[in-house]
Amino acid sequence: MYPEERHEWIREQIKTNKRVEVLELANDLAVTPETIRKDLDLLETTGILKRVHGGAIVVERLRFEPNLDSRDLTARVQKEAIAKRALEEIPDGGSIIIDAGTTTARLASIMPQDRELMIVTNSISIGMILSPLPNLTILLIGGRLRSKTAATVDSWALSALSEIRVSTALIGTNGISIERGFTTADPTEAAVKRAMVAAAKRVIVLADHTKYGDEKFARFASISEVDLLITDNGIDEVDRAAMELAGLNVVVAPS
Incomplete structure (x- = not known):
């Protein structure tokens, strides 16, 4: 699975479940927890999630406007x-x-x-x-x-x-x-x-x-x-x- 596909899958999970866990994502996507942590760090910059201990939670997107990059x-x-x-x-x-x-x-x-x-x-x-x-x-x-x-x-x-x-x-x-x-x-x-x-x-x-x-x-x-x-x-x-x-x-x- 390409990184873009992995990121899209994580976005759908966070949108649906409001929360994701690093270990669970790593198991579902057959990658290392470190890969998932890097994915979540990157996705946090887009404003759709906030990193928390062990995973991430959804951000209320109505109030957030990510920059162009x-x-x-x-x-x-x-x-x-x-x-x-x-x-x-x-x-x-x-x-x-x-x-x-x-x-x-x-x-x-x-x-x-x-x-x-x-x-x-x-x-x-x-x-x-x-x-x-x-x-x-x-x-x-x-x-x-x-x-x-x-x-x-x-x-x-x-x-x-x-x-x-x-x-x-x-x-x-x-x-x-x-x-x-x-x-x-x-x-x-x-x-x-x-x-x-x-x-x-x-x-x-x-x-x-x-x-x-x-x-x-x-x-x-x-x-x-x-x-x-x-x-x-x-x-x-x-x-x-x-x-x-x-x-x-x-x-x-x-x-």
Whole structure:
């Protein structure tokens, strides 16, 4: 079992049972206790668990916002699959929005060189990833730069988004639920995402399956405001059916 698969299994256990034990995990996964301790130390940086003597306990994720580097460690393989699938939804021309985030950054990193697009983003890192592509016009949204996520927020960003209209917005999220829709931890980032939704004719959310069932502090879109969710094959079929019953079109990226 690869480390990413092991980490995903541990995440599912902590989410379901609220607590995990080092020796029990080591036995279940056929690895040494020291390997599990290192896994738990790494997963603690992502904010989903807290290390305690002999194991770990779940963290109340509603109140926690991991930084960009920590988020990038989570579900890497799944995010890459989602990004590849999202390429099929990008038009050959016109204008789009790419939201700040780790999955959207992966999308930017595999953008084809032949696309002639105007791309609006509130992420400096995504702008830098895309800048070498000669056929793209990159528009960076101004505003206050949040150090935790490297995203621009506040009134300057909202003002710019209120003046534009694009064909497609590709947006990340920290939480998805039927009741609350799409949520994120910070209200200022939620406001920018909400403005992106309003500026786009078509809204696509890119999110790995670990985001489902999680509710963060601030909502930026209801289920009905999103046209398509692209997720990975780790999504539970019951959860997928519930989202589709609520009216959300869900596409699972090939692994």
